[in-house]
Amino acid sequence: MRDVGIVSFAQSNAASELRNEVEILLPVVKEAVKQSGLARNEIDFTCSGSSDFLQGQPFAFVMALDGVGAWPPIAESHVEMDGAWALYEAWVKIQTGEMDSALVYSFGKTSPGDLAEVLALQLDPYCVTQLWPDADSIAGIQARLWLERSGQSERDLAEVAARSLADAKQNPHAVAKGDFDAEKLLSEPYRCSPLRDHDCPANADGATAMVIAADDTAKRVSKRPVWIRGLDHRIDPPALGVRDLARARSAEIAAGKAGVGAGKLDFAELDAPYTHQEWILREALGLGDGVRINPSGGSLCTRTLFSCGLNRIGDAWARLAAGEGDRAVALATQGHCLQQNLVCVLEGE
Amino acid sequence: MAELCGVIGIGQTKYDAKRIDVSMPGLLREAALKALDDAELTFADIDAVVVGKAPDMFEGVMLPENYLSDALGASGKPLLRVHTAGSVGGSTGNVAMSLVQAGIHDRVLAVAWEKQSESNAMWGLTLSPPFSVAVVAGAGGYFAPLIHAYIRRSGAPEDTGIRTALKDRQNALKNPLAHLQIPDIDFEKIANSPMLWDPIRYLESCPSSDGACAMVLAKEDLAERTSTPPAWVHATAMRSEPNQFPGRDAVNPQAGRDCSAELYKKAGISDPRKEIDCAEIYVPFSWFEAMWMENLGFAPEGEGWKMVYEGATALDGDLPVNMSGGVLSSNAIGASGLIRYAEAAMQVRGQAGEHQVDGARRTLGHAYGGGSQYFSMCMFGAAKP
Numbered sequence: 001m002r003d004v005g006i007v008s009f010a011q012s013n014a015a016s017e018l019r020n021e022v023e024i025l026l027p028v029v030k031e032a033v034k035q036s037g038l039a040r041n042e043i044d045f046t047c048s049g050s051s052d053f054l055q056g057q058p059f060a061f062v063m064a065l066d067g068v069g070a071w072p073p074i075a076e077s078h079v080e081m082d083g084a085w086a087l088y089e090a091w092v093k094i095q096t097g098e099m100d101s102a103l104v105y106s107f108g109k110t111s112p113g114d115l116a117e118v119l120a121l122q123l124d125p126y127c128v129t130q131l132w133p134d135a136d137s138i139a140g141i142q143a144r145l146w147l148e149r150s151g152q153s154e155r156d157l158a159e160v161a162a163r164s165l166a167d168a169k170q171n172p173h174a175v176a177k178g179d180f181d182a183e184k185l186l187s188e189p190y191r192c193s194p195l196r197d198h199d200c201p202a203n204a205d206g207a208t209a210m211v212i213a214a215d216d217t218a219k220r221v222s223k224r225p226v227w228i229r230g231l232d233h234r235i236d237p238p239a240l241g242v243r244d245l246a247r248a249r250s251a252e253i254a255a256g257k258a259g260v261g262a263g264k265l266d267f268a269e270l271d272a273p274y275t276h277q278e279w280i281l282r283e284a285l286g287l288g289d290g291v292r293i294n295p296s297g298g299s300l301c302t303r304t305l306f307s308c309g310l311n312r313i314g315d316a317w318a319r320l321a322a323g324e325g326d327r328a329v330a331l332a333t334q335g336h337c338l339q340q341n342l343v344c345v346l347e348g349e
Numbered sequence: 350m351a352e353l354c355g356v357i358g359i360g361q362t363k364y365d366a367k368r369i370d371v372s373m374p375g376l377l378r379e380a381a382l383k384a385l386d387d388a389e390l391t392f393a394d395i396d397a398v399v400v401g402k403a404p405d406m407f408e409g410v411m412l413p414e415n416y417l418s419d420a421l422g423a424s425g426k427p428l429l430r431v432h433t434a435g436s437v438g439g440s441t442g443n444v445a446m447s448l449v450q451a452g453i454h455d456r457v458l459a460v461a462w463e464k465q466s467e468s469n470a471m472w473g474l475t476l477s478p479p480f481s482v483a484v485v486a487g488a489g490g491y492f493a494p495l496i497h498a499y500i501r502r503s504g505a506p507e508d509t510g511i512r513t514a515l516k517d518r519q520n521a522l523k524n525p526l527a528h529l530q531i532p533d534i535d536f537e538k539i540a541n542s543p544m545l546w547d548p549i550r551y552l553e554s555c556p557s558s559d560g561a562c563a564m565v566l567a568k569e570d571l572a573e574r575t576s577t578p579p580a581w582v583h584a585t586a587m588r589s590e591p592n593q594f595p596g597r598d599a600v601n602p603q604a605g606r607d608c609s610a611e612l613y614k615k616a617g618i619s620d621p622r623k624e625i626d627c628a629e630i631y632v633p634f635s636w637f638e639a640m641w642m643e644n645l646g647f648a649p650e651g652e653g654w655k656m657v658y659e660g661a662t663a664l665d666g667d668l669p670v671n672m673s674g675g676v677l678s679s680n681a682i683g684a685s686g687l688i689r690y691a692e693a694a695m696q697v698r699g700q701a702g703e704h705q706v707d708g709a710r711r712t713l714g715h716a717y718g719g720g721s722q723y724f725s726m727c728m729f730g731a732a733k734p
Contacts, residue, residue, distance in 0.1 A: 001453075046589075052432075053411040058404030058473050059434050062719050066591040073604035076723075077440055077588040078414060080405065080432040089429065089444060095451035096351045121411040125467075126372060129410075235428045237419035253425055335415040340428070 004094050004226045005277075006219030006321075006346070008035035008211045011313035014175050014204035014302045015079060016111035021055060025107045025207040029068050032209035033103065036220035040069075043211065044099040046076040049083040049091040051104035051306050053118055055206035064107065074097070083208055083310030084271075084332030084342045090212060091231055100214045100231035108306035115203055115305070122238065122336060131180045136200055138193030140238065142337045143276040143283060145246040147194060150279065154194050157275040158182040161300065162196040164275075168297025173311075176202035178300040201273035206304025208311050229327075230258030231344035236286065248277075251284040251331060251341035258329075258343040260285050266325030267292040269312035271333045273299045280338060281331060295319065309333060313344050320348040351450040353733060355572025355579030357586075358388025358565030364528035364679035367466040368559035373413065374420035377462055380712040381421055384458065384563035388575060395565070396454035398487035401431040401441025402459040402683030403718075404471035417637075433589075435718025437461065437630065438686025439725025442564060442714070443585045446727070451565050456571060458647050460560035461687035470557055470682065489554060489634060493546035493593060496636040498600045500548070503639075505654035507548065511539045512657050514553045514677060517632070518671025520664060521674025523703035528558045528679040551676075553635035560681030562688045569733075580694035583711070584615035585726040592720045599688060599721050605644040608724040612713075614647070616728040622647045625728075626705045627669040627696055629689035630715040633676045638662060642670075645715065664704065672696070672704040677699055686716025690727050697731040 011033035012024050044215025046068070052060045061078045068111075070076060079085045083106025090102035110118075116134035123129045147153065159182045168177035186199045192200075218225050234250035234257075236243045243249065244249055255261070268291050272278040278293060278300075287293070294300075297317040299308040316330040325348070332342040353392060360383025368376055385391055385482070396423050400414040400485075414430045421428075422594065433440040445459035471487045521527035532539075542552040542672040557561045572579040575585040588608035591597070609621070631647070632638045642653035645667060656662050662670035671677070673692040676685050693714035695701045714727045 073588045075589040125410045
């Protein structure tokens with residue numbers, strides 16, 4: 001495997017806003033390219049992630065490409081997935097030896113639609129979608145199963161929320177933040193029992209961009225090179241009644257393949273939009289009490305769908321690049337109830 | 350440097366307007382199981398799955414591959430979903446090949462599909478998004494002006510498109526999986542079919558099809574072991590350009606020219622017309638065969654129509670094109686690019702039955718999408734590169 005490093009990362013200030021997808025994306029791409037120290041025509045490959053259904057029109061990424069720029073024509077691809085998987089495709093291209101660097105970006109604008117309803121369209125179209133189960137209710141089923149299996153209480157969930165919201169105060173891109181007392185949070189009403197509002201993600205519109213490069217190129221442009229040491233992703237079966245919702249088998253397998261346990265971790269950035277999912281993922285990745293979780297505040301405080309997975313990786317990179325730790329893991333998720341997970345292990349030099 | 354990759358299994362469904370005999374998982378499994386049978390493997394032998402399709406709105410399911418994952422044997426494995434507009438079938442193949450070429454996986458299953466009968470592609474393409482003008486015309490309305498521009502530039506005779514359509518529809522009669530089978534097809538029938546988007550007539554257009562295409566890819570030592578020889582991947586390439594800007598040549602796009610130039614360079618081809626034995630290229634409307642002959646460097650600019658006129662692209666011509674009947678005969682949109690790859694690979698494996706080109710040793714698969722702005726290509730060979 002070639003050494004591939006992240007050399008720059010930029011994200012929008014997440015918010016529900018009037019700018020369209022391209023307008024949100026452009027400054028972010030420009031910033032990431034500028035930070036990378038590479039000229040635009042030195043970047044060999046471009047790969048993006050987005051969803052037509054969020055934008056409400058086919059070929060959402062075509063408009064984005066017009067904005068991002070592709071002239072003279074570029075080698076380019078797109079995944080209908082979170083940007084973390086666009087990073088994966090770009091990393092694979094570099095591993096073939098045909099490319100040395102790549103621009104990765106993603107975007108999602110959830111504010112124009114009813115997200116809970118839109119996400120129901122991911123379910124079995126013949127038998128389940130017609131019932132329009134909303135995403136929070138489905139997450140509630142998973143949370144209940146987790147509490148029953150783990151013996152945890154709703155207080156454990158509230159503590160995740162309080163810690164995340166407090167950490168998010170340091171994150172200028174976060175939408176939900178502040179000082180909250182777990183005990184007080186527990187006095188709020190349920191949204192979907194056992195989940196309360198604070199257990200559910202703060203959704204926002206957003207875009208993310210990243211530049212990665214191999215070997216010497218990464219060394220040349222990085223003050224402190226940060227390398228992708230492990231990258232793997234796995235999927236679980238879709239039917240909610242088939243898999244054990246209280247476990248994330250796919251995250252566990254991906255973590256094993258990515259070598260999460262091969263060294264000491266300083267922190268983890270986990271794309272856990274619901275509080276109970278952080279606990280499920282901590283178990284799947286084998287993260288002990290010594291590993292700080294989501295110093296950015298995580299996707300609970302800022303869920304920019306189709307970008308927040310890549311944001312977790314970018315946030316972890318930024319911290320390592322600044323010398324705040326030597327080894328970290330980031331996880332991106334997709335689908336209902338942590339169906340599909342990508343694990344990325346990063347190490348600073 | 351990159352590992353060698355071979356195509357060791359190919360499976361296609363029967364293409365039809367409405368495959369109401371199968372669900373979406375059933376449709377994909379039909380193609381995947383045929384490909385695995387061809388490769389003499391089972392789902393257990395597959396390390397990763399790559400799925401491609403065009404916009405999710407064509408079926409009304411968001412990220413349908415998450416719902417389809419266990420039907421494709423992907424539980425506990427990596428699954429990637431590619432979407433690069435109409436070129437997606439080709440891109441899906443390219444991404445799956447890169448997983449093998451990078452040495453990450455030994456065997457990868459690529460599946461591309463569309464089940465247009467679940468929804469309505471015309472509707473899916475003509476929404477009224479905020480801040481934008483809705484072009485209520487579908488793909489034909491978009492491409493017709495480009496064809497007019499081509500005719501004006503090249504001076505091509507006006508029946509060029511009819512001749513391509515006739516050739517592809519006759520080829521389709523030799524392909525049992527083709528959606529449109531019109532036994533009494535002739536020049537007059539196409540010429541007299543209704544004009545849909547001038548100059549594109551009804552019988553010069555692709556149909557709306559349900560269908561899936563699957564391909565099993567393997568690294569060199571595993572590909573060498575199969576009883577049917579593999580189609581070796583000699584080169585792949587992808588290029589994109591923006592949809593709109595002043596000075597863009599949408600008739601003969603730079604991205605397509607750059608993409609084929611890179612492909613030929615990587616494959617060591619200096620004279621594509623001589624060195625390539627046959628090609629499966631993405632021709633959703635008849636005239637695009639002549640246009641792509643030029644874009645792909647098979648004919649000088651302005652002379653692609655002559656290849657059609659002289660019969661060069663016929664099954665017995667010097668460069669047969671779309672031996673399977675092409676997109677004009679089966680168009681499961683998201684699958685169409687991978688079908689081109691599959692048919693090109695079948696030719697070098699000697700699997701194409703009645704539409705086999707004798708002695709095909711090196712073949713081209715091609716797909717394009719968006720407003721003629723996304724290109725994916727692959728060169729296959731009977732011998733190792």
